Amino acid sequence: MINIIWFVLLASGIIVGAISGNIDAVTEAAISNAELAITISLGLIGVMALWLGIMKIAEESGLVSYMAKGLSLIIRPLFPEIPQGHPAMGAILMNFGANLLGLGNAATPLGIKAMKELQKLNPNKDTATNSMVMFLAINTSSLTIIPATVIAIRTSAGSANPTEIIGPTIIATTASTIAAIIAVKILQRVSRYRVRGGE
Amino acid sequence: MIIDLINDISRYAIPFILLFIPLYGILIKIKVYESFVEGAKEGFDTAVRIIPSLVAMLVSIGVFRASGALDLLIEALAPITNLIGMPAEVLSMAFIRPLSGGGAMGIMSELITTHGPDSLIGRMVSVMMGSTETTFYVLAIYFGAVSIKKTRHSLPAGLIADFVGIVTAVIVTNLVFN
Numbered sequence: 001m002i003n004i005i006w007f008v009l010l011a012s013g014i015i016v017g018a019i020s021g022n023i024d025a026v027t028e029a030a031i032s033n034a035e036l037a038i039t040i041s042l043g044l045i046g047v048m049a050l051w052l053g054i055m056k057i058a059e060e061s062g063l064v065s066y067m068a069k070g071l072s073l074i075i076r077p078l079f080p081e082i083p084q085g086h087p088a089m090g091a092i093l094m095n096f097g098a099n100l101l102g103l104g105n106a107a108t109p110l111g112i113k114a115m116k117e118l119q120k121l122n123p124n125k126d127t128a129t130n131s132m133v134m135f136l137a138i139n140t141s142s143l144t145i146i147p148a149t150v151i152a153i154r155t156s157a158g159s160a161n162p163t164e165i166i167g168p169t170i171i172a173t174t175a176s177t178i179a180a181i182i183a184v185k186i187l188q189r190v191s192r193y194r195v196r197g198g199e
Numbered sequence: 200m201i202i203d204l205i206n207d208i209s210r211y212a213i214p215f216i217l218l219f220i221p222l223y224g225i226l227i228k229i230k231v232y233e234s235f236v237e238g239a240k241e242g243f244d245t246a247v248r249i250i251p252s253l254v255a256m257l258v259s260i261g262v263f264r265a266s267g268a269l270d271l272l273i274e275a276l277a278p279i280t281n282l283i284g285m286p287a288e289v290l291s292m293a294f295i296r297p298l299s300g301g302g303a304m305g306i307m308s309e310l311i312t313t314h315g316p317d318s319l320i321g322r323m324v325s326v327m328m329g330s331t332e333t334t335f336y337v338l339a340i341y342f343g344a345v346s347i348k349k350t351r352h353s354l355p356a357g358l359i360a361d362f363v364g365i366v367t368a369v370i371v372t373n374l375v376f377n
Contacts, residue, residue, distance in 0.1 A: 002299040010259040017266030025265040033261030033309070037253040040308045041246045049242025054220050056238020057231050061224040105241065112344045119345040127349040128342065133356065136341055140297075140334040140357035141364065146212060147329025149245075153308055154325060159316035165325040166212045167205030168371040172330035176364030183359040187352035195351070 043156025044149070051148040055103050067100060068093035078138075078181060079131045081121065088117035092135055099143040111139065127195055134184050141180035142173050202375055252301025253308065260291070260309050283366060284373045285323070288314075292324050297334040297361045304328070322376050326368040331361045 017026035058064060071093050082089050091114035098107035114135060122129050147169050154162035187193050224231040263269050273287040280287045288310060295302045307324045314320040334357035342350055 006259050009263040013262035013266040013268050016268035020267050022266050026262050029261035029265035030258050033257040034254050037257045041250045044246040048245045049239035052241045053235035053239035057224040057234045058220045060234045061227045061229050115341050115345045128347050128351045133353040136353050137356040140332045140337045141360035142332040150325045150329045154316040157311045157316040164209045167208040168326045168375050169329035171371050172364050172368040175367040176360045179363035180360035183356040193352040
């Protein structure tokens with residue numbers, strides 16, 4: 001899908017440019033934007049280093065597992081199929097905690113651990129369980145509190161106030177997470193998404 | 200009132216975290232300075248790792264814009280996107296976001312550079328980038344890790360979440376900044 005979109009943008013741009021006589025501008029844009037990519041990513045380094053440095057302290061001080069415990073009360077009811085005390089729940093909570101702090105690199109292995117634990121509870125090994133779908137839907141809705149990369153890009157582009165988007169981002173991401181939970185709960189009742197004889 | 204609160208959260212979130220996390224680290228007696236330096240090393244890797252996808256997306260969207268093709272598309276789509284207060288340019292972001300994190304980063308950077316980080320478009324794509332995830336990628340790695348083939352309602356649920364996140368981003372950006 002991304003392959004098609006990328007190619008269509010490129011090819012239709014070149015064709016339209018040739019027809020409309022903007023072909024010099026097309027060449028110019030291709031070369032200058034390749035350079036721009038480097039300027040942008042180098043501008044990111046400082047803010048990313050600051051943020052990941054702070055988050056390393058959060059990780060090593062055990063704040064992530066502390067957050068996971070705090071989340072437990074809200075999150076537990078979303079996974080009724082997981083037995084009390086099963087390690088799947090711990091891995092899910094740690095993954096959410098790491099995501100909330102923007103620790104993408106730490107969140108992924110925790111998420112894979114959660115999926116492996118959920119798979120142990122799964123009677124049909126090739127079919128997703130309700131808990132897996134809920135876990136991933138919440139993940140795809142994004143759980144970021146501080147969008148560090150976005151702030152870094154805004155900073156390097158010379159924004160007067162790079163962090164002004166934090167409040168609106170928290171609202172939008174909360175809305176998308178609530179939508180994910182509601183969508184999972186409704187869709188799992190739809191017959192084509194039900195597991196035969198399961199759950 | 201609520202808009203003031205949103206702005207206060209934006210202003211205080213970073214100072215609060217910069218104080219709270221090292222303070223907690225000191226109290227629990229970890230070496231905060233060494234931890235910080237250790238983590239900061241990853242900042243460089245992260246910035247360098249996105250270069251290839253940034254080049255790919257910035258070049259194709261740059262060609263699309265410079266040729267005049269983007270203007271044609273915007274003219275065609277504006278009547279629809281205007282209904283929810285979304286500048287037509289931002290629509291490209293909405294399409295790429297669930298498909299490719301690097302691609303979305305490229306589109307966001309291009310729109311921020313072209314229109315300015317503090318323009319309505321610049322702010323709107325910033326909020327969108329932070330509030331949604333690369334749904335297809337997340338599903339692929341996690342289901343792939345346990346060899347699940349029948350993913351049931353996870354894709355529709357993920358896309359519904361993206362849609363709601365993007366529409367909310369448009370509405371909130373308009374309310375707070377316009």
